[in-house]
Amino acid sequence: MITTPALVTKEAAQRLPRVALWLMAAVYLLPGLIGRDPWRNADLTAYGVMLAMAEGRTSWLEPTLGMVSVHASLPAHALGAIFIAALTPLGVYAPFAARLPFVLLLGANMALIWYATYRLARTQAALPVAFAFGGEAAPKDYARSLADGALLAFMATLGLLQLGHETTPELMQLSSVCLVLWALALPAQRGWQAGLMALLGLALLSASGAAELALAFGLMAALVCLRSEDPALAPMRWWVAAGTLLAGIVGLELHTFRATLDWPDEAADGLQLLRLLAWFTWPTAPLALLTMWRWRRQWARRHMAVPSLLALLPLLQTLMVGGSDRTLLLALPGIAVLAAFALPTLSRSGSAAVDWFSVFFFSALALGVWVVYLSLHTGWPQAPLRNAMAVAPDYRVDFQALALLLGLAASAVWLWLVRWRTARHRKALWKSLVLPAGGVLLNWLLAMTLLLHPLDYTRSLTPWVQALEGPLGRPPCLAAPKMPLAYVAALEAQGGWAVDARPQAEQNADCPILLLTESREGGIPEVDGWTFSERVRRPTERYFATLVYQRVGPATSPEPKAPEG
DSSP states (O other): OOOOOOOTTTTTTTOHHHHHHHHHHHHHHSSSSSSSOOOOHHHHHHHHHHHHTTTTOOOOOOOTTTTOOOOOOOOHHHHHHHHHHGGGGGGOOHHHOOOOOOOOOOHHHHHHHHHHHHHHHGGGSSOOOOOOOOBBHHHHHHHHHHHHHHHHHHHTTTTTTHHHSSSSSSHHHHHHHHHHHHHSSSSSHHHHHHHHHHHHHHHHHHTTOOHHHHHHHHHHHHHHHHSOOOOOOTTHHHHHHHHHHHHHHHHHHHTTOOOOOOOOOOOHHHHHHHHHHHHHOOOOOOOOHHHHHTTTTTTTTTHHHHHHHHHHHHHHHHHTTTHHHHHHHHHHHHHHHHHHHHHHGGHHHHHHHHHHHHHHHHHHHHHHHHHHHHHHHHHOOOHHHHHHHHHTTTTOOOOOHHHHHHHHHHHHHHHHHHHHHHHEEEEEEEGGHHHHHHHHHHHHHHHHHHSSHHHHHHHSSSSHHHHHHHHOOOSSEEEEEEOHHHHHHHIIIOOOOEEETTTGGOOOTTEEEEEEEEEOOOOOOTTTTEEEEEOOOTTTTSSEEEEEEOOSSOOOOOOOBBOOO
């Protein structure tokens, strides 16, 4: 007989009010959608590829930036390019057009996690204990409450905050994982629909640049379906096997087998990896670990096996590739679902610890944002303003009344939420995740309103492009050998220049301007056929600069030479 650790009353199986849930999702999705340029590095590189595809400057199947081939994710880059091509003729700002489908993808991921948790919580093995005299939660109410908790856990995860709001292939990979999660959570009577979604999810994950992980998911999911004690998973093994085969074919055709082994070989590397795991998955990972312990007798059941599989494989790959946060991102849906199943087993002291940590941590973080904002606009306190001017001496503060009003409103809602949570002993299962999710939403909204202008100034390359416009003019081509792809994307997408970034680009006779990145040792290297013209610094860069050269003769030297002496 299977025992369940979930003891849930009718009062505890409350659903989060739908208006509140929708508002929280909107606050998570919308800030940062408008009013900012793409940020370096991956965000800007992906945007540059999408814009080049939309404008017909590169092939869709083998895209390039600065004549250099990039590791493209065809589904993700094509999606952004389609939206740019469709919306920019209507006057829509191109970065907004590229960002819009990825915001919709993130919203779809939230919905898939909610419905997957709802379906898993309604399986027989996941239901709470029936009380001797009644009063236990109804299965539907219990599942809905847990699904609300999973969505709150997903939004509360710190690692999702930045990567989830970028226009990068990793968000398409995250959507593929959520699709597989939802497919494996569907009930038995939805067999062929679930199988088709699993097949599609694995193929899409492979096409989006994670072919190795798609194969691992497919092979392990097929094994879970074969060995699981849940009869609903047995028919899925053939669909999953077909999806695995399709994922392998897609990966070979689109060249998306890219991962390389890089195990941490020093204690410092291992410590850095532990720090990444700790902050990236907070606060959901501790709850997920609690779930795996409390529900340890049911690991073979679907509500444990499926999210555990989808969480552990990306974690393992993160270890194997040297601690990539973009790989770790793909573990978050499984971790969020596992965290939700910890809520029926969480003690009062554990819940209080999560609440008080959230209150102090997120309140302190929000206070720091307000201090920086006041310093930039009023000069008091002086230290943040002095530090900001040391980093970006040319920065000019831009006051926006709407941003201030939104920041004040968000802070007032946070204070009300803290009072609501600490003054009343709510019994709802999701209560312990309200403050972590609310704290993330508060600080994200403050950052995207009060600090959006300075963040955009420091994290985008727009000021660098503007600084180059005077020295460069409008030549037919810029030679920028081995320049980082994010900078090449900025030159092409934001500056409008044609760029040759190949290793021997200085030999391109069509390019009258040469751009080199200043080395760590400093100095101005001599380049045959070129004369140094100017050093241009990015406004927030203190040590390195871009060296501008003018062509004075035919291209004859393949490599720059260091100056003598």
